[in-house]
Amino acid sequence: MNSRIKKIINKLRSKATVTIILLSSVIFSCTDVVDVAVPTEASRLVIEASLDWEKGTSGNDQTIKLSLTTPFFDTALDPVVGASVSVENVTNGEVYVFEDQQDGRYTISDFEPIVNNVYNLEIIYNDETYIAQETLIPVPEINRIEQSRIGGSDEEELDLTIYFDDPENETNFYYATFLEGDDLFPLRVVVSDEFTNGNEVSIFYEENEADAEDEILPGDMVDINLYGISELYYDFLHILIEQSDNVGDPFATIPTRLRGNFINLQNPDNYAFGFFRVTEVVNQVYTFVEQEN
Template identity: 55%
Template sequence: MTNYIKLTFVLVLLSFTSCSDVIDVEVPTATERLNIEASIDWQKGTTGNEQTIILSTSTPYFDTTIDNTVVGASVKVTNIDSGTEYIFTDQNNGTYTISNFTPVFNNTFTLEVLYNNEVYTATETMIAVPAINRAEQSLEGGFDDEVLDVTIYWDDPEAEENFYFSKFDYQELLFPNLDTGSDEFSNGNEMDEFFERDKEDDDGNSTEFLPGDTVEISLYGISERYYNYLSLLLDQYYGGGNPFSSIPAELRGNCINVTNSENYAFGYFRLSEYDTLTYTFE
């Protein structure tokens, strides 16, 4: 009986070690498209004169060696209300910068990008944001009453419909945590947004916030259209691996190729005021 068990174990072990054939799977490659990262962010208390727009091209999912920066493009933003044009300078590394931009609340701006003899345009309005009143930590504001969380508070303007997105960032996080919100059910009241880290990761390592940890928090005012776009994008991102989540779909921003509509771009053009603070847990 013992010999039989040993023989069975050896056969099972061989069956696992012998399956070493490499299977090459052909992954379809989508059409290369222009990526437009055009976020005009105006921090409270600053002039907002210095702005950067980033252009790149899409790459195959598994290819990490391609230089996808876009150089040689022309980038211009125009204030439609005043007629003022702002020409961004090509830095030859995929970034296009300007140091004399003038943001104006509720004015409409148009982005124009000329790349490979095709013109891409987008239109948005500069949105203001209330100041962050304060940030508070607790053990009760989040989902787990055993870990620290942090909450920011701000006063929502009563006379208008408002949309927001918040960003929480800290050193160990690969990508900032983003969330969207509106004043649909809290118009004119004090609003809040909280953030907490899980008590531990999948490997059992502690990841919760501890006294002395620091988090960077920002609150942005955004348009309703961008709110809808970003909400769908975040639903797909955070819903990955969830069997009950909606089926992922390609999301298109507000950048339109007026030369060739079939060769559309990825990305979004928005203009937001934001308030920010740094919070250290006690």
């Protein structure tokens, strides 16, 4: 090999070495930590005030939970203590004072639920008063529960339908939850009687397609709750469920900040998150049985 060829080869080797060094620098520079600035704002009050009266019980024991919003990456709740919490039955003037348990829970053991009565919730915290109003809506009994393998997205898997009678000449709204097995969150469904007034209403349930590996099998149990709800709460839940179902959908509309029915009397801009509801609820637990296709 003559000297000229050797020089050319050495130059090529030098260029290759430089290229490798440069590529290595780029690759290793990608391991640098990038700090992402997450927008923050002042904490807001979060109110979990669901006064649910299960059919067949007294409904005397009720709990309201208060907490503050926390930064995005925080996992621990920030419970609120020292607030004043009371509920007034506007229809008969009875006032119920909830006791502070010093952990964010405010409880009472002598609440009296009366269907079609109007209730006002008042919370005083940090010298600001939050109020909300709801009517205790009754709910019909569940007539029957039927399971099948037809009608769903997969005709090889079990599903069920609940049936109940809608009262005539009334405008009614319903909220149903289905919690199966070890699922962390229930399936939520809201229904109005706009097209079924005075008739038997059905609500269908099947396992979420995203949990295909966890199909319903004979012996599995599903906890069913059916609530009678107000139109305002129906609208709130409808938006909440729609936004939850659209998570991860690139074509979905941009979620809006969902506000409940609380009003801050002193500072309306400092509104609270959550919704005050007063409902009657019927609960049933259904066990799936073996069924042929």
